[in-house]
Amino acid sequence: MPEPLRSSARRPRGRPLLAGTCALLTAAAVAGCGSAAVGPPVLNFYTPADNAEGYAAAAEACTAEAGGRYSVVQQTLPKSADDQRLQLARRLVAGDTAVDLLGIDVTWTAEFAEAGWVQQLPDDVAAQVTDGTLEGPLATATYQDALWAAPLNTNTQILWYRKDLAPTPPATWDEMIDASERLGEQGLPSYIEVQGAQYEGITVWFNTLINSAGGQIVDEDGNVRIGEGQAAQQALDIMQRVAASPASDPSLSVNKENDGRLAMEAGTAAFQINYPFVYASINTPPPDGGGGGTFIDDQGKPSATDTGRRVIDEFAWAPYPAVNAGEPAKPTIGGLNIAVSATSLHKDLAFEAMQCLRNRDNQLRNATEGGVPPTLEALYSDPSFQAEYPAWEAIKNSLDNASVRPQTPAYTSISIVLSDMLNPPAAIDPAALAPQLVDQVEAAVKSEGLVP
Amino acid sequence: MSIESAPAPTTGSTQVGAPQGRKGKPVRSEGKRAERRLGLLLAAPAAIIIVGVTAYPILYAIWLSLLRYDLRFPADQAFVGLANYATVLTSGYWWSAFGVTMLITIVSVAIEFVLGLALALLMHRTLVARGLVRTVILIPYGIVTVVAAFSWQFAWTPDKGYLAALLPDGSAPLTDFASAMAIIIVAEVWKTTPFMALLLLAGLALVPDDLLKAAQVDGAGAWQRLTQIILPMMKPAILVALLFRTLDAFRVFDNIYILTQGSNGTGSVSMLGYNNLFKAFNLGIGSAISVLIFLCVGLIAILFIKLFGASAPGSEPTGRR
Numbered sequence: 001m002p003e004p005l006r007s008s009a010r011r012p013r014g015r016p017l018l019a020g021t022c023a024l025l026t027a028a029a030v031a032g033c034g035s036a037a038v039g040p041p042v043l044n045f046y047t048p049a050d051n052a053e054g055y056a057a058a059a060e061a062c063t064a065e066a067g068g069r070y071s072v073v074q075q076t077l078p079k080s081a082d083d084q085r086l087q088l089a090r091r092l093v094a095g096d097t098a099v100d101l102l103g104i105d106v107t108w109t110a111e112f113a114e115a116g117w118v119q120q121l122p123d124d125v126a127a128q129v130t131d132g133t134l135e136g137p138l139a140t141a142t143y144q145d146a147l148w149a150a151p152l153n154t155n156t157q158i159l160w161y162r163k164d165l166a167p168t169p170p171a172t173w174d175e176m177i178d179a180s181e182r183l184g185e186q187g188l189p190s191y192i193e194v195q196g197a198q199y200e201g202i203t204v205w206f207n208t209l210i211n212s213a214g215g216q217i218v219d220e221d222g223n224v225r226i227g228e229g230q231a232a233q234q235a236l237d238i239m240q241r242v243a244a245s246p247a248s249d250p251s252l253s254v255n256k257e258n259d260g261r262l263a264m265e266a267g268t269a270a271f272q273i274n275y276p277f278v279y280a281s282i283n284t285p286p287p288d289g290g291g292g293g294t295f296i297d298d299q300g301k302p303s304a305t306d307t308g309r310r311v312i313d314e315f316a317w318a319p320y321p322a323v324n325a326g327e328p329a330k331p332t333i334g335g336l337n338i339a340v341s342a343t344s345l346h347k348d349l350a351f352e353a354m355q356c357l358r359n360r361d362n363q364l365r366n367a368t369e370g371g372v373p374p375t376l377e378a379l380y381s382d383p384s385f386q387a388e389y390p391a392w393e394a395i396k397n398s399l400d401n402a403s404v405r406p407q408t409p410a411y412t413s414i415s416i417v418l419s420d421m422l423n424p425p426a427a428i429d430p431a432a433l434a435p436q437l438v439d440q441v442e443a444a445v446k447s448e449g450l451v452p
Numbered sequence: 453m454s455i456e457s458a459p460a461p462t463t464g465s466t467q468v469g470a471p472q473g474r475k476g477k478p479v480r481s482e483g484k485r486a487e488r489r490l491g492l493l494l495a496a497p498a499a500i501i502i503v504g505v506t507a508y509p510i511l512y513a514i515w516l517s518l519l520r521y522d523l524r525f526p527a528d529q530a531f532v533g534l535a536n537y538a539t540v541l542t543s544g545y546w547w548s549a550f551g552v553t554m555l556i557t558i559v560s561v562a563i564e565f566v567l568g569l570a571l572a573l574l575m576h577r578t579l580v581a582r583g584l585v586r587t588v589i590l591i592p593y594g595i596v597t598v599v600a601a602f603s604w605q606f607a608w609t610p611d612k613g614y615l616a617a618l619l620p621d622g623s624a625p626l627t628d629f630a631s632a633m634a635i636i637i638v639a640e641v642w643k644t645t646p647f648m649a650l651l652l653l654a655g656l657a658l659v660p661d662d663l664l665k666a667a668q669v670d671g672a673g674a675w676q677r678l679t680q681i682i683l684p685m686m687k688p689a690i691l692v693a694l695l696f697r698t699l700d701a702f703r704v705f706d707n708i709y710i711l712t713q714g715s716n717g718t719g720s721v722s723m724l725g726y727n728n729l730f731k732a733f734n735l736g737i738g739s740a741i742s743v744l745i746f747l748c749v750g751l752i753a754i755l756f757i758k759l760f761g762a763s764a765p766g767s768e769p770t771g772r773r
Contacts, residue, residue, distance in 0.1 A: 082731060086730050086731075089523060089733060093523060111524050114524060114525065115523060115524050115525070115526055116526060197715070198713075198715040198716070199713075250624075251610065251624045251627065253627055254624060254626070254627040254715075409524045409525065410524065412731060412732060412733075413731075413732045413734075416727065416731060416732065423715065423716075424716070447522045447524065447525060447732070447734055448539065449539065449543060450539065450540060450543045450545045450546065450724065450728055450737055450741075451545075451727050451728055451731060451732045451734075452545045452714070452719065452724070452727065
């Protein structure tokens with residue numbers, strides 16, 4: 001392993017030299033050095049479309065910091081994660097040397113590493129990245145005991161609720177379902193908003209529940225563990241009860257993160273499992289945000305008339321509900337990691353730029369402007385971060401208990417299979433479904449079966 | 453249509469009646485042959501390119517379908533024979549997608565045929581503003597499928613859509629199998645009925661007016677004229693229209709991709725192929741699905757030509773008269 005690294009280290013050295021000479025010559029006003037090919041190496045940083053401005057700003061800052069040795073150019077990938085992954089995979093399989101740095105979803109680490117698309121972090125870089133970084137996000141960048149990417153942003157879900165409807169927030173799913181049903185019987189807003197649509201979100205819900213119940217979908221060695229113990233059945237049972245409850249949102253089976261946010265802002269939801277963006281959103285005036293939510297009357301029902309009281313006045317947050325009382329939930333961790341492409345011609349510089357792109361300033365900008373929590377532990381005690389994230393303690397707590405989605409190259413297949421079998425959640429038959437999940441996930445792990 | 457079919461006997465004679473033609477006019481054959489050679493030479497580059505861009509990918513897909521080849525496990529690549537086909541054909545996902553696809557195909561093509569025929573008759577009989585009527589009818593066909601699918605999706609989304617607003621409160625029609633399928637079929641029908649109508653209109657031009665008038669004089673009603681004269685005379689055009697639309701409908705993708713993403717069991721075989729190729733990165737299984745779709749499409753085409761027998765394109769009306 002050290003050998004190819006050293007050989008790649010040698011290559012770029014010629015370039016800055018060349019660039020330096022070129023700069024000198026141009027300074028001397030000698031013509032003929034203006035060709036674009038001989039500037040400092042350009043590192044392309046492919047990022048998701050969300051928060052693209054933030055990543056572009058980071059790229060600019062890092063270009064300035066590099067002092068002419070390299071420049072980082074941010075390139076925007078599509079909005080949907082599937083499309084981002086497809087485009088990156090196509091470029092990397094085709095050996096595109098213009099891909100240097102990639103922002104990869106936390107669930108792609110194993111896949112990209114196993115396929116040889118990304119470069120393992122050299123020991124010194126790995127040590128620097130590990131230093132001061134939260135454990136959960138680091139685990140998402142790890143595959144088979146090696147670090148393949150550097151955590152840039154993280155994300156986690158907590159419980160958002162209405163304190164007028166639930167004076168003490170429910171600590172467990174059982175309590176939350178009971179509270180929701182009581183509210184429903186009284187004709188008050190009762191919905192529990194959670195991601196029930198057939199997509200990654202429902203897999204995340206299941207992953208959080210099964211981990212909170214002490215189980216696991218697939219372990220680090222790629223063994224399927226769904227069938228062990230009662231965790232899967234407990235998780236499935238909760239999902240079914242939430243969805244089939246008379247007090248549930250009728251469109252739960254198609255709801256994604258944004259639908260939950262909207263239901264809460266519209267005053268029909270009492271509880272919501274969601275990411276911190278909902279807080280920023282309810283505080284943002286329309287049309288970009290909820291503008292404090294709708295008016296609510298004395299009882300807490302949404303009202304069309306100005307009652308002087310809005311959803312935001314009762315909007316509060318609490319830790320993610322547990323499955324078993326007394327055992328804290330293990331919310332699934334999300335976020336974005338930066339990896340260095342195996343096809344890059346400037347890997348050493350790319351590793352350097354990787355560290356710059358995730359430094360304190362750039363992470364703080366992503367957190368405050370892009371709405372994505374940072375991965376550097378120190379930032380959680382930073383006043384400017386705390387001001388932007390009043391729920392920072394719950395978020396931090398959630399991250400400390402985090403669970404990671406299966407670290408296997410076949411994760412995408414597992415997720416597609418799971419989301420297909422778990423949706424619609426109201427139709428789940430826990431006892432019958434658990435063994436089926438085992439079979440289908442086994443096939444997906446081995447990339448044997450079809451994905452729906 | 454009549455102008456196009458006029459040279460058919462001469463070109464046809466090179467195949468069916470070739471020996472006769474050669475014997476009959478030996479003097480001209482020299483020049484004809486040179487002309488033919490030149491024609492072939494001129495057509496060759498285009499033909500070679502077409503073979504290159506169609507045959508190569510098809511053969512490559514067939515080759516991939518015989519391999520275990522997953523982009524995520526590049527080291528784990530092997531020749532597995534027909535194992536991928538066995539996997540696909542024993543998978544419930546394939547058969548449910550196949551059922552959905554057949555359902556969409558049969559229902560949408562049937563509705564399109566009836567509506568298309570009605571529109572074709574209307575366009576054929578229109579006396580005033582003929583151009584305007586034809587243009588208006590063709591508008592849906594001119595709209596990009598994805599754009600149309602998005603507008604349908606918005607229309608059926610609760611709170612946002614004007615069509616969803618007509619339904620009882622709290623209903624989300626795209627989230628239930630039956631209603632989602634109905635919407636997909638409606639979107640397909642809306643989009644491609646004009647195409648059907650256009651092809652049938654061309655067929656209507658084949659029906660001689662005299663014949664219809666004679667039938668009318670003999671006391672045939674409108675329905676009798678339609679079923680006894682117009683439809684039999686249009687048979688070749690109907691075959692072409694139904695064949696094209698069936699093949700198209702069997703490969704339905706855009707509408708489902710936008711409207712439901714295949715959720716609630718509404719995925720077609722093309723969606724299944726896409727997901728296995730571009731989400732699971734499983735080139736072996738995905739190619740096997742693609743080849744199976746190709747075989748299905750071929751089978752549909754053969755069935756159609758067998759069913760309609762002599763009226764297949766190529767043995768056109770001239771042959772029948």
